[in-house]
Amino acid sequence: MKALEEKILKEGQVRPGNVLKVDGFLNHQMDIKFINEIGKEFKRLFADRQINKILTIEASGIGIACITAQYFDVPVVFAKKSQSINLDGSLYTTKVKSYTHNRTYDVIMAKKFLTRDDHVLVIDDFLANGCAVNGLIEIIKEAGATLEGVGIVIEKGFQPGGQKLREQGINLKSLAIVESMTEDSLTFRANE
């Protein structure tokens, strides 16, 4: 997505530890007009799929998933990090390692919101090692639901998550794939 690559080049900042800060428009302050463009692009990329639910994980995936869901006319379900007393009954649970926060989260989702009848699009802001997406895919498998695709705003192509998903035959579409980045330069992989 050309406009996204341009926005990353203009506003993104590379920090030590493979951190790409895009907190001015994507995951702290959110440029809602631009995120609507992202939602439209996800709809274009997954237009051939029958999707009835968008799945994401808190926190920074939620806003993107909600805006995107408007173009699919479907509800969003977000998996939650750590146990909450507001969630009882029957839960899907998995563990997700966050390299960003250097810890492992318990991730939970109420079973009633994902069943074998669901056709799911997974949406998230970043894909690096793929831990969050793999956690969501585990939940989808456990539910017996159908994974129709994974839509990622920014994939770090130099980390293994994306390749592993593609090797499994998963329908992964990343709007921008960062091929390499240093504090001075950032390059993108050409779109498929």
Added chain:
Amino acid sequence: MKALEEKILKEGQVRPGNVLKVDGFLNHQMDIKFINEIGKEFKRLFADRQINKILTIEASGIGIACITAQYFDVPVVFAKKSQSINLDGSLYTTKVKSYTHNRTYDVIMAKKFLTRDDHVLVIDDFLANGCAVNGLIEIIKEAGATLEGVGIVIEKGFQPGGQKLREQGINLKSLAIVESMTEDSLTFRANE
């Protein structure tokens, strides 16, 4: 908001510990069409205010804030719970007690996203004791920004958060105010 009261009566479940579960449409699974109606109603209620930014707190406020922001044509900033290595530089920090999770969070926000020039609408899903909203108001004060209003989807009117905010003269609008709730019955305060 009549449609919201009806939806709470139809789909909400009261659980021990003053928990009102509305996870089928508001804060786990999200009914995006309905949340658009919520966004429109917030716009109607705050139409007389010059708002240039919507502020919320992760996680369940984010989706509601993003959908609502479309009706105001403004960006969203969400405050984050606990330190992240993705957030560096100059931060606003405050502490927020969560009765739901029975713990206290450090809440942080990058200073660059809130300044004395900003006119802010705070949006959140629930108001009970008011801890999250008060944390956000502290940050707004520290920034020297102007609080134009607080928009809440569901206020628990039998807990003190709402009254305390109104006593401070804060322009609080709650789309539904639960006056009392037990497992068998739930009543709403009449709209102003």
